Amino acid sequence: MAYSDLRSFLDDLADDLIRVREPLDPRFEIAALLAEVQKSGKAVLFEGVKGRPGQRVAGNLLASRRLAARALGVSEDNLIATYTARSAQRVPPVLAKEAPAQTVVHRDPADIAALLPLLTHYEKDAAPFLTCGMVLARDPATGQRGMGIHRMMFKGGRRFGILLANPPLSQFLANAEASGKPLEIAIALGVDPAMLIASVVKTGPLGPDKMEIAGSLRGAPVELARGVTVDVEVPARAEVVLEGRVLPGVREPEGPFGENTGYYFMNTSPVIEISAVTHRENFIFPALVPWTADVDTLLSLAGGAELFGQLRGLVRGVVDLDIVPGTCSFGAVIAVNNCPSHEVRRLIYLALTLDRRLKSVTVVNDDVNIRDPREVAWALATRFQPERDTVILSGLEGYVIDPSSAGGIGSKMGFDATRGAGADFDRILIPAAAAARAREVAAAIST
Numbered sequence: 084m085a086y087s088d089l090r091s092f093l094d095d096l097a098d099d100l101i102r103v104r105e106p107l108d109p110r111f112e113i114a115a116l117l118a119e120v121q122k123s124g125k126a127v128l129f130e131g132v133k134g135r136p137g138q139r140v141a142g143n144l145l146a147s148r149r150l151a152a153r154a155l156g157v158s159e160d161n162l163i164a165t166y167t168a169r170s171a172q173r174v175p176p177v178l179a180k181e182a183p184a185q186t187v188v189h190r191d192p193a194d195i196a197a198l199l200p201l202l203t204h205y206e207k208d209a210a211p212f213l214t215c216g217m218v219l220a221r222d223p224a225t226g227q228r229g230m231g232i233h234r235m236m237f238k239g240g241r242r243f244g245i246l247l248a249n250p251p252l253s254q255f256l257a258n259a260e261a262s263g264k265p266l267e268i269a270i271a272l273g274v275d276p277a278m279l280i281a282s283v284v285k286t287g288p289l290g291p292d293k294m295e296i297a298g299s300l301r302g303a304p305v306e307l308a309r310g311v312t313v314d315v316e317v318p319a320r321a322e323v324v325l326e327g328r329v330l331p332g333v334r335e336p337e338g339p340f341g342e343n344t345g346y347y348f349m350n351t352s353p354v355i356e357i358s359a360v361t362h363r364e365n366f367i368f369p370a371l372v373p374w375t376a377d378v379d380t381l382l383s384l385a386g387g388a389e390l391f392g393q394l395r396g397l398v399r400g401v402v403d404l405d406i407v408p409g410t411c412s413f414g415a416v417i418a419v420n421n422c423p424s425h426e427v428r429r430l431i432y433l434a435l436t437l438d439r440r441l442k443s444v445t446v447v448n449d450d451v452n453i454r455d456p457r458e459v460a461w462a463l464a465t466r467f468q469p470e471r472d473t474v475i476l477s478g479l480e481g482y483v484i485d486p487s488s489a490g491g492i493g494s495k496m497g498f499d500a501t502r503g504a505g506a507d508f509d510r511i512l513i514p515a516a517a518a519a520r521a522r523e524v525a526a527a528i529s530t
């Protein structure tokens with residue numbers, strides 16, 4: 084089933100949704116609760132917000148593979164295959180007949196904090212931040228549409244700082260600034276989860292329109308409406324939309340902000356001036372807490388699944404790939420089957436250079452469960468010889484928010500933890516019939 088908006092997804096979650104009635108504070112408390120319950124893998128709806136009668140917040144929307152599978156309307160087993168197939172297809176957006184996102188319009192808002200429950204997440208964050216704002220714009224040079232998630236720091240009144248470290252938006256701003264013009268943008272908050280995933284698909288600087296990928300992922304075209312104050316189309320069924328301009332040539336301190344790396348990151352960043360806030364009746368404000376399971380799921384799809392698809396086409400025997408939770412896409416594990424050592428080595432070189440964020444990759448045989456850290460550590464401890472099986476590459480572009488890199492340039496490493504050719508490993512196993520019987524008995528005990 085395709086969800087056309089955030090609220091229809093939430094309505095459908097039943098037992099996968101935790102409802103919080105106690106009105107928590109948007110400063111720290113909402114983020115703290117989301118971090119606290121992330122291991123449940125359930126989404127959370129805050130039915131009240133402290134000091135903000137009538138407002139609601141939803142978070143942990145992709146806190147597990149189960150939720151991601153539900154977002155795409157498939158079983159967990161088919162998640163990666165479905166994601167890979169659909170993200171290669173294009174379903175162009177259509178013009179909306181109606182735009183619930185523009186039901187209430189505030190032009191030239193004096194104070195955005197008075198209108199929206201802006202959230203503060205971590206102790207030393209400099210201010211409230213928008214963490215899952217889908218930023219939309221058109222390339223002033225070509226007219227091509229582009230979007231991405233970019234953190235935005237509330238600077239009071241109608242101003243935000245925005246971290247533009249990635250294409251296409253960083254390139255669009257450079258093109259606007261080349262002619263001294265502002266870049267018109269819209270920020271969609273609270274979209275259906277498939278669109279959120281599509282917004283961070285790695286497409287490269289000249290990639291396709293991610294709205295077309297969103298249409299394919301959700302199985303129905305995205306409905307777009309014209310912006311009220313900017314020449315940018317906005318998702319008509321978003322909960323909230325901010326419209327505005329990135330000011331040309333302006334850079335100001337932005338941060339500190341607790342990042343997806345698990346560390347604070349400060350930058351000198353462009354500044355946005357908001358020209359309108361529009362929203363639905365009884366809007367639901369979205370939360371995404373950095374360095375939580377929500378981010379892990381997003382990155383393992385938009386990033387991990389992409390890389391898996393590429394590598395499978397280049398090296399025979401690649402069976403599975405996952406991004407290591409909590410690593411902000413810097414760590415990955417790949418499972419292979421019947422892949423000789425020289426091919427594993429080629430795989431390591433390819434993985435580390437195809438994805439510029441990837442810093443460490445471990446390759447294991449497919450008898451190892453790559454989503455179980457204990458099994459991966461076991462493979463490394465027992466099938467890997469550091470001197471023989473390590474690849475180190477240096478002087479490559481990494482990621483600017485990696486606290487250990489110098490301005491984003493650094494080194495990368497690969498571990499070949501597959502059995503060496505001719506090695507005779509005899510893994511201990513419980514007989515299958517006994518294991519099956521034990522599962523039956525254990526299930527009966529726990530019910």
Ligand SMILES: Cc1cc2nc3c(=O)[nH]c(=O)nc-3n(C[C@H](O)[C@H](O)[C@H](O)COP(=O)(O)O)c2cc1C
Pocket residue numbers: 230231232233234235246247248249250251282283284285286287288343378381382
């Ligand atoms: C949770 C999350 C937060 C992100 N925050 C930012 C950000 O603050 N600034 C930024 O430039 N990119 C950010 N990104 C990355 C971009 O939204 C997007 O992934 C990128 O444009 C993809 O293009 P690429 O091919 O260059 O990686 C974030 C991604 C995710 C998943």
